[in-house]
Amino acid sequence: MRKILGFSVFTLVCCLSLMIGFIQAADYPTKPITLINPMPPGGTLDVQARAWAAVAEKYFGQPVVVVNKPGATGMVGAVAGAKAQPDGYTLTVASVNFTNAIEWELANGRQPPFNYDDFIYIGSFTMSPTLVVVPYDSPYKSLQDLMQDAKAKPGQLVYCSGGLYGMSHLPIAIFANAAGLKFRHVPYKGGGPCLQAVVGKHVDFAFQYPPTSLPLMRGNKLRVLAVAGARKLKSIPDIPCFKDLGINAEYYGWVGIAAPKKTPTPIVEKLREATKKTAEDKAFNEMIEKPGDEVYYLHGDEVMKHIQKEAKTISEIDQELVKEAPKK
Amino acid sequence: MTKERGASIIFLIVGLYGLVLCRQLPLGDWRDPGPGFLPFGLSILLIASGVLWLIWGKKGEEGKKKEKILWREAGKKLLTPAKILAVTVVFILLLERTGYLLTSFLYVFILFFGISRFPLWVALGLALIIGLGSWYFFGGILSVPLPRWNLFNF
Amino acid sequence: MDVLNNLLDGFQTALSFKNIYLCLLGCVWGTMVGVLPGIGPLAGITLLIPATFGLDPTGGIIMLAGIYYGAMYGGSTTSILMNIPGESASVVTCLDGYRMTLKGRGGAALFISAWGSWVGGTLSVVGLMFLTPFLANFAMKFGPPEMFAILLIAFILLGSLGKGSFFRTIPMVFLGLLISTIGMDPLTGTLRFTHGVTELYDGIDFIPVAMGAFGVSEILIATEESLVRITHRVRLRELLPTREELRASWGPIFRGSGLGFLIGLLPGSAHVLASFVSYMTEKRLAKRPEEFGTGRIEGVAGPETANNAASGSAMIPFLGLGIPTGPAPAVMMIALMIHGVRPGPLFISEHSQIFWALIASMYIGNVILVILNLPLVGLFVNMLRVPFRILFPIILLICLVGTYSVNASTTDLIVLLCFGVFGYVFRKLQYDVTSFILAMILGPVMEMTFRQSLMRSAGSFSIFWESSISLVLMVASGLLLLWNIYRELRPTKATWESALKERG
Numbered sequence: 001m002r003k004i005l006g007f008s009v010f011t012l013v014c015c016l017s018l019m020i021g022f023i024q025a026a027d028y029p030t031k032p033i034t035l036i037n038p039m040p041p042g043g044t045l046d047v048q049a050r051a052w053a054a055v056a057e058k059y060f061g062q063p064v065v066v067v068n069k070p071g072a073t074g075m076v077g078a079v080a081g082a083k084a085q086p087d088g089y090t091l092t093v094a095s096v097n098f099t100n101a102i103e104w105e106l107a108n109g110r111q112p113p114f115n116y117d118d119f120i121y122i123g124s125f126t127m128s129p130t131l132v133v134v135p136y137d138s139p140y141k142s143l144q145d146l147m148q149d150a151k152a153k154p155g156q157l158v159y160c161s162g163g164l165y166g167m168s169h170l171p172i173a174i175f176a177n178a179a180g181l182k183f184r185h186v187p188y189k190g191g192g193p194c195l196q197a198v199v200g201k202h203v204d205f206a207f208q209y210p211p212t213s214l215p216l217m218r219g220n221k222l223r224v225l226a227v228a229g230a231r232k233l234k235s236i237p238d239i240p241c242f243k244d245l246g247i248n249a250e251y252y253g254w255v256g257i258a259a260p261k262k263t264p265t266p267i268v269e270k271l272r273e274a275t276k277k278t279a280e281d282k283a284f285n286e287m288i289e290k291p292g293d294e295v296y297y298l299h300g301d302e303v304m305k306h307i308q309k310e311a312k313t314i315s316e317i318d319q320e321l322v323k324e325a326p327k328k
Numbered sequence: 329m330t331k332e333r334g335a336s337i338i339f340l341i342v343g344l345y346g347l348v349l350c351r352q353l354p355l356g357d358w359r360d361p362g363p364g365f366l367p368f369g370l371s372i373l374l375i376a377s378g379v380l381w382l383i384w385g386k387k388g389e390e391g392k393k394k395e396k397i398l399w400r401e402a403g404k405k406l407l408t409p410a411k412i413l414a415v416t417v418v419f420i421l422l423l424e425r426t427g428y429l430l431t432s433f434l435y436v437f438i439l440f441f442g443i444s445r446f447p448l449w450v451a452l453g454l455a456l457i458i459g460l461g462s463w464y465f466f467g468g469i470l471s472v473p474l475p476r477w478n479l480f481n482f
Numbered sequence: 483m484d485v486l487n488n489l490l491d492g493f494q495t496a497l498s499f500k501n502i503y504l505c506l507l508g509c510v511w512g513t514m515v516g517v518l519p520g521i522g523p524l525a526g527i528t529l530l531i532p533a534t535f536g537l538d539p540t541g542g543i544i545m546l547a548g549i550y551y552g553a554m555y556g557g558s559t560t561s562i563l564m565n566i567p568g569e570s571a572s573v574v575t576c577l578d579g580y581r582m583t584l585k586g587r588g589g590a591a592l593f594i595s596a597w598g599s600w601v602g603g604t605l606s607v608v609g610l611m612f613l614t615p616f617l618a619n620f621a622m623k624f625g626p627p628e629m630f631a632i633l634l635i636a637f638i639l640l641g642s643l644g645k646g647s648f649f650r651t652i653p654m655v656f657l658g659l660l661i662s663t664i665g666m667d668p669l670t671g672t673l674r675f676t677h678g679v680t681e682l683y684d685g686i687d688f689i690p691v692a693m694g695a696f697g698v699s700e701i702l703i704a705t706e707e708s709l710v711r712i713t714h715r716v717r718l719r720e721l722l723p724t725r726e727e728l729r730a731s732w733g734p735i736f737r738g739s740g741l742g743f744l745i746g747l748l749p750g751s752a753h754v755l756a757s758f759v760s761y762m763t764e765k766r767l768a769k770r771p772e773e774f775g776t777g778r779i780e781g782v783a784g785p786e787t788a789n790n791a792a793s794g795s796a797m798i799p800f801l802g803l804g805i806p807t808g809p810a811p812a813v814m815m816i817a818l819m820i821h822g823v824r825p826g827p828l829f830i831s832e833h834s835q836i837f838w839a840l841i842a843s844m845y846i847g848n849v850i851l852v853i854l855n856l857p858l859v860g861l862f863v864n865m866l867r868v869p870f871r872i873l874f875p876i877i878l879l880i881c882l883v884g885t886y887s888v889n890a891s892t893t894d895l896i897v898l899l900c901f902g903v904f905g906y907v908f909r910k911l912q913y914d915v916t917s918f919i920l921a922m923i924l925g926p927v928m929e930m931t932f933r934q935s936l937m938r939s940a941g942s943f944s945i946f947w948e949s950s951i952s953l954v955l956m957v958a959s960g961l962l963l964l965w966n967i968y969r970e971l972r973p974t975k976a977t978w979e980s981a982l983k984e985r986g
Contacts, residue, residue, distance in 0.1 A: 034473065041528045041809065047816040054535050054820065067473045068528065069890050072666070072683030076891070079680060104671070113680045158938055164671045186626075186937045187669050189930070192812060193749055196805050200622035202938065211819065215804045219827020290822045331911045338907075339653050346660055349675055359941030363667035363674055366929050370660040377653040402910070409702035409906065413899065416878065420895045423886070432883075436875045443705070444871035454872065462879060469514075472521065472529070472887040 028088055028267050032063045035257070036084070037093045038077025040070035043191060044209050048126055048255045049093045051287040052278055059274040059281075073166060075101045075113055082118035086260040088267035094121060094258035094303070096167060096251075099311050104165045107318035116311070120263055121303040123275040124256025126288060127296040129229025129241070130171045130207035131214075133198055133222045138205070143226040143245060146205060147179060154182040160203040162191040165318065171207045171228050171251035173317050175242075178249040198222050209253055210235070211291035235292045251313070254296075256303055272300055332381055340378030346371035411443060428467065428474035433459035485612060492838025496846055501544050504537070505843045508545035509850045512552020513858075519560045519693055520884020522569035523553035523793075527813045531820070539821040540836045544843040546814050547797075551603060551844070554753070554793045555851045558595045558786050559862055563588055564877060566697030571753040571789040573692050573919060574761045578774060578781030585777050589721030589863045594728075594779055595786040596855040598735045602787035603848040605739045606746070606794025610801075611841050614830065617795070618802025621747040626934035627946050629748065631955030633928045636755060638962050639762035640920055651917045654908070658921030661686060669933050681893040688923060690885045690898040695915050697881055698898060699905030701874050721860055727779045734764050734784035742791030747798060749807040754923060756792035757785035794844070801837065803827050 035053050039045045046068070053064040069077035074097040081092025098116065105112035132143060140146040150157050161169035164187045176183055186203060188194045191212055197203045199221045207228055214235065216222045227233055227241040229250055242249055257275055259268060278284050279297035288295050298306065346367055353364030419435040437455035440446045446454070467474040495501065508530075515526035526549045534542035557568035562579030575595070582591040609617075640655070664675045665685030676682040723731070738760045745756040764784040765774045774781050797814075799807045804826035806812035815825050823833055830837050866873075885898045905915050939945035947953040 041524065041813050041816070043812075047819050050531060050816065051820055054532065063532070065473065065532075067890055070684070071889070071891070072680055075680050075683065080890075108671075110678075156940075164668060184937065184940065186934050188934070189668055192806050196622055196749060196799070196807070197625060199803065199805065200625055202625035212804070215824050215826025215828070219803070221803060221827050286822060287820055291819050291824055335653070335908070335911045335913055339657065342657060342660070346675075353672060353674065354670075359943075360936060361933055363670050363672045367660060367663045367674060370656050370663070373656045374653065374660065377656065381653070405706040408705045412702065412705060412878070413903065416882070416899060419882065420892060420899065423895070424892055428883075432879055436879060439875040439878070440872075444875070446871070458876060458879065462883065466883050466887070472525070472883070473890055474883075474886075 028270055029060050029062045031089065032065055033060060033088070034090045035064055035066045035093060036077050036081045036090065037066055037068045038070065038074035038081070038097065039068070039093070039095070040190075041068045044128075044211055044253070045093065045095055045097075045255050047211065047291070048288060048293070051284060052125060052255075052257070052275075055281050055284040055287070056274055056278045059277050073097055073101050073104075073163065075105075079114050081258065082114045082260055084260050086262035086264070088259060088263055088271065090260070091122070091271070092119065092258045092260075094119060094124070094256045096253050096310065099307055099314050100165055100167065100170065103311060103314045103318045107315065107322045116304075116307060118261055119258035120261055120268055121300040121307075122257040122259060122268065122271045123279070123300050124254045124298045124303045124306075125275070125279045125284075125295055126293055127252045127254045127298070128209055128293050129227050129231070129233075129250075129252055130168065130209055131227055131233075131239075132205060132225040133195075133208050133213050133217075134205045134225060135198055135201040136220055136222050137201075138223065140205075140225065143240070146225060147181065150179075150181040150183065155184055157204045158184045158186060160186045160188050160194045160197045160206050162194045162208075163187060163189065165321065167253045168194060168207055168209070170314060170317060171249070173321060174251050174313060175207075175228060175247065175249040177317060177320060178247060195222075210293050214292035233292070234294060235289075251310075254298075254303075254306070256298070268300075336378045336381040338378075339374045340382070343371045343374030343376075343378055347375065408443060412439065415439060415442070424475045427476045429459060429463045432462060488834065488838045489611065489842065491835070492840075492842035495540065495835060495839035496544065496842035501541055501839065501843060502846065504541045504545040505548045505847050506850055508548020509552040509847055509854060512549035512554075513556040513851065513854060514552075515549065516553030516556025516568060517559045517862075518884055519566045519568045519697065519881060520689060521887045522557070522689075523550045524809050524813060525887055526550075526553055527810060527817070531813070531817050534817055534821070539818060539823045539833075540839050542817055542821055543814065543836065543840055544847075546817055547840060547844060548847045548850075550793060550810055550814070551790070551847050552851055554603070554790050555596060555599045555855050557789075558599075558782075559592065559858075560697075562591045562595065562782065563862060563866055564697060565700045566877070566881060567689075567692045570688055570692065570923070571757045571785075571792075573696070573754075573916075573923075574757045574785045575782055576696055577761070577916060578776070578778050581775065581777035582779070582782065583866075587723075587727075587777065587779075588866070589859050590723035590727055591779065591782045592859040592862065593721065593856065594723050594731050594783050596852055596859065598731065598738065598783045598787035599790040599855075600848050600852040601735050602739045602742055602789075602791035603794055603851075604845060606743045606791040607841060607844045607848070609743050610794055610798055610844075614798050614802040617747060617798050618827075621749075621799045621807065622803070622805075623949070623951060624748055625949075626931040626938065627952040628949065628955060629750075630928060630931040630935055631946065631952045631959060632745075632748065632755075633924055633931065635955065635959045635962060636759055636762070637924055637928065638959055638966060639759065639766070640917065640924065650913045654914050654918040655921040658918040659925040662922045662925035663929070668930060669937070679893075681891065685926065686897055686922075687889065687894055688919075689888055690894045691901045691922060692919055693881050693885060694898040694901030694903075695905030695908075695919060698878070698902030699909055699915075701877060702902060702906045703909060704870070705874065721863060723779065730779050731783035733767075734760070734780045735787045737763060737767075738784040738787030739791045742788030743795045745788070746792030746795030747807075749799075750927060752796055752808065753789040753792035756788040758920060758923070760784040760788035800825060801829060801840075804829060 037046060037049050050066050053066050057064050069080050078098060084090035102112045134140055159172055188197060191208060194206055195208055195212060198206050210233060217224050224239050227239055229241055229252060230243040232241045279295055285295050350364045350367040354362035355364045355368060356362030415438050419431055422431045433455050436458050437451055440451035440454055466472045512526055515521050527546050530549060534545060557572040558575045560566040560568045561572040561575040563583050565576050565580040567573040567576055579591045582588055664682060666673050666683045741760050742756040745759060746752045761781055761784060764780045765771045768780060796808050797811055799805050800811035800815055806815050818825050882895060885894050908915050935945050946956055
């Protein structure tokens, strides 16, 4: 008798919790949303993700809590995000690092722990090119000077990056490939030390992102020679972009939001709506533009298309890099 | 089996393991050390330490007594720590499945009841206080993201 | 004097009710976060960024700086009382601090630690106030060769750490260095010893290792025999340091402030290095260095002062140039950026109100913290009187949650346990776990800076003596090594005496 009672109670509880689950979908969100950030705290991506979280709270009516789960250039956090419950309460910060990580693993003959289609892309809100930065008293006054010198002394000019195959290394590799130049690479751990190397004149140049480089430019600690992309930046209209200079090398650090792949469509639609509104929100725009970046909204489907395009470029350059790696 | 020998054997094993694994890594040379350079060197040093100490362990250091490992005594001493370890392993495995509140409650309860040998009700009560208290303190006040039990959401 | 004028303005802003309240809030929060092992200033600051959204930038950064400082003060508590390093900089404090607790002098250790933290923190703000522009530029000159030279000095100093014999230290150093290579090599992308486990890509995180090898192993060892431990009845006299202890602490405190301030400028988590170098220095300068590790107050006073001083100077590159050199200043920088303030070389001139209010609030914060921490000493020491049978599950739970909170990762918990076992085994075998841990900290950075230097110079070793800074440091490390060898070879007083006796 007791067993039957116990069993029925158990079933009832299960049914109730399932029902609660359904009800939740209808007026999502009803509780705080977790946003997993696969990047360590303090980086450019972290700032922008937190800015998004702060403003999106308004449109969700619920707090959005950012949780950093760093590791392996974003793979650890991405895996956690992919495996999360597809109920819309655990989102992941998607960025170009997804592509970076997956393509690098593939190029090295390893199976990446997660894949592009483990996620549904909600949308992205920045598409930042890198800036070509040199120390303040560097002899190069323009990008052409740098390229000429590089042609004359192949393999002698030194550049630094924030990490191997990361957001500040790949744009240079793509550039070098497109222009047929050879450089020497010294990887650092993170954008901060990399910028320090430029300011301290330890390297010849680097490609870094606007929010962290522009203040240094204004303080006369370094100079920006060009924008490594197809558009000029509003905040520095005098600086030419690669397209103007005829260089065909594009790489963008984009940041966006993704949900696990089985998230129900009505919730995805709500998320997309909220993301769009956040991207248009004045406060959010200020937060992104004050440091010098620009808001550039892409709908989830457009994000997928962009990823496919960049995956091709990155995959090609990664295979080049793997070939050049020491194999003694 | 003295303590020095025991440790030397550990160093030897780790060194050999390191050596075997890092043969696949590019070594580079003095001017351009590759990723395998340091691990290779260290593995060799560990193996050398292990071997040397194993040999010299016989002579012993001047004036210092060699300490034998008393296996039976060590085994007896191990009992409680081993039990604690086992319970902790279960905690770690369950944590992300059943959520912090339940898991920590069970963990502390088992420790109080099984190891400290408190009477059942005392153990339950203490575990409840500590479980709830820590959950509120860490999760609520300090806003540390603690895992939740997906069924019931706490 | 321009500086003083600005400072007075800063005090005016900082002494508003709202800002004092925020400073207090930050300090209290920081102390809580610092006392709890695992959660460090980084997590504390990050968790509270959303709370700063409703505030103006000045108030926001005052609160965050309070958290940063508070955590530095609190970090030594669990190290001294329970041998659990609260965060990376407190590892060295465990060595003598915990021994002092075992001797019943835990309260005095906490007291001196708070006191030293105040001196170190305040002096470093003074330095920050006057020297930021100059020092920020100086810090930029430190590239990989210079960093390597400094680490070399630290590594040579490590050689003198071994408590017991040489034999018991050296293999542990090798082991520590080897384990620190686990993970993806940042310079070539090759995976070392990861066996395909994604969580190991970044190597083994240092906090779980330290907490496991020190704290968990301590509990495992303590529960061996019986769970009844003699608890100490605490008297007021024991909470306060003796006159002798106070006198002995002055030297380490001042040296610690200087060392900590200078080392804090360096990139990376410099406060760890600062506490470590301070401990080594005190040990070398002490009349009876063998006693270090048995509970000498200098071993607590120096490192604790140094790590607070280093936290102050770690803000210099960030405030002066907008380049954060460690994770905590980086997070503070984000907070500022979210508030629309752009840190950079023009920060001090463009936002001088915020800068000076921050400086003023750092003075205030240090005072608040020392007032907060001193009575807490009594509270904490009394908490130890809770019977061990109740205490140890709580301690274990705190270790587990603390570790989990750093990266929200269960893998870290497994590391915690494994190194708990590791620490247990090696302590029973009487090998020196401390050297292992310190080698694990120094190893990766040394290897990376060495290889980065060679990458820059395309294999030429001359890069190590090209710049004047690295030349000076390399020469210093060479001299230090020679001095070490000399000390080992020089006959000790005992052998002289026995030689004289034999003579006649």
